[in-house]
Amino acid sequence: MSGPPKAVKEVSYAIVTYNSGSYVDFGRELSAQLRYYQRQMxxxxxxxxxxxxxxxxxxDGMQVTLNSFKKLAADVAGKVDKSELDAKADKSALDKKAEQTALETKADKSALGNYIAKTGGSLTGTLHFNGKGKSGGEQRxxxxxxxxxxxxxxxxEFYSTDIINDHFxxxxILAKSNDLKWFIFKDDGSAYAEQGHWVNNSDRRIKSDIEKIENGLAKxxxxxxxxxxxxxxxQAGVMADELIEVLPExxxxxxxxxxxxxxxxxDVKAISYGTAYPRC
Incomplete structure (x- = not known):
């Protein structure tokens, strides 16, 4: 087909073309184009x-796979629930719960009202424990x-010491500034006040298996x-070293x-004054 361009109209398609070949060739090309357009539509x-x-x-002949609009909508709906996202990531609530100026990871933290200490610090108010306190590692x-x-x-102050195969x-320690008072408790049930005295109860009504000491005055x-x-x-008193000879109890x-x-x-000896000098 030669000469000026002509419009070939077929139903709803209009194609302008130059072709120096036969009408048969033109028909094949037109049919191919129409099939291509139809597949696209x-x-x-x-x-x-x-x-x-x-x-x-x-x-250019490359095969391309595309998702339908319905598939895209379904994929998005399955991955993101906007209503839940709005409720869980409200910017105003986020500003209140995680103040940006306090987000310093090297310092102690307070999370939802709970104090998270890193290496110590100060608390304002009363600290309550609903469980047991425990130190990490070996603390004496x-x-x-x-x-x-x-x-x-x-x-x-609480200070514990152990002597291997001997005792715990x-x-x-009660301290007023630098004035220390020590009270020592041993694993055999005994205890003593290093700078003072224990007050021993000695009422006859709380005692049992009472036996009279023979020749008590002589002793x-x-x-x-x-x-x-x-x-x-x-102070005034007697020596435990002498008392043990006549009243070892x-x-x-x-x-x-x-x-x-x-x-x-x-190996210091001590007198149980509630035993040696009962107040009945």
């Missing part, structure tokens, strides 16, 4: 109204302290009374005694 029809995936042929001591006035503090001790007369300094205080071994300068006196 069928494919886009499937994309707009159908389901699943659609295979289309690009102008612990301390509770408060400051009733400027420059002064009151604290209770738990020491309670007491063998003892010598002394005055002495113990833990910086002037009133003497016990309190273990090692620790002087303020660090000196250790081994």
């Amino acid at each position: 069928d494919g886009w029809q499937h994309i707009m109204t159908g389901e699943g995936e659609v295979m289309l042929e690009a102008p 001591s612990a301390s509770l302290q408060y400051n009733p006035y400027a420059g002064g503090n009151m604290r209770t 001790e738990h020491r309670l 007491i007369e063998t003892l010598t009374g002394y005055t002495y300094v113990l833990a910086k205080n002037r 009133a003497v016990f071994d309190s273990g090692d005694y620790y002087e303020s300068d660090g000196t250790i006196i081994k």
Whole structure:
């Protein structure tokens, strides 16, 4: 076909072409083009109204797989629930619960009202435990302290020590500033106040299996009374070393005694004053 361009119209298609070949060739080309356009229209029809995936042929002959609009909508709906997203990621609520200026990972944290300490710190208000407190690793001591006035503090220290194959001790230290008072508890059930005295109950009504000490006065007369300094205080009494000879039930071994300068006196004897001098 030669000469000026002509329009070939077939139903709803209009194609302008130049062709120097035969009408047969033109017909084949036209038929091929019409089939291509029809496949494209069928494919886009499937994309707009159908389901699943659609295979289309690009102008360069490459096969392309596209999702239909219904499949895209279903995929999105299955992955994101917008109503839940709005409720769970409200920016105003996020600003209140996670203030950006406080998001510093190197410091101690407070999460939902819970204090998360990293290496210590300060708390305002009362700290409540609904469970058991426990130290990590091996800790021989612990301390509770408060400051009733400027420059002064009151604290209770818990200090435990063990001597392998011998005994365990738990020491309670009451401290007013640097004035320390030690109370030592041993694994055999005994205890003593290092700088003072225990107050022993001695009412006859709480005792049982009472036996009279024969020649009690004679035994007491063998003892010598002394005055002495113990833990910086002037005191009076007898020596456990002498009392054990006449009334061993009133003497016990309190273990090692620790002087303020660090000196250790081994196997110190102690008098159970509630036993030696009962108040009935």
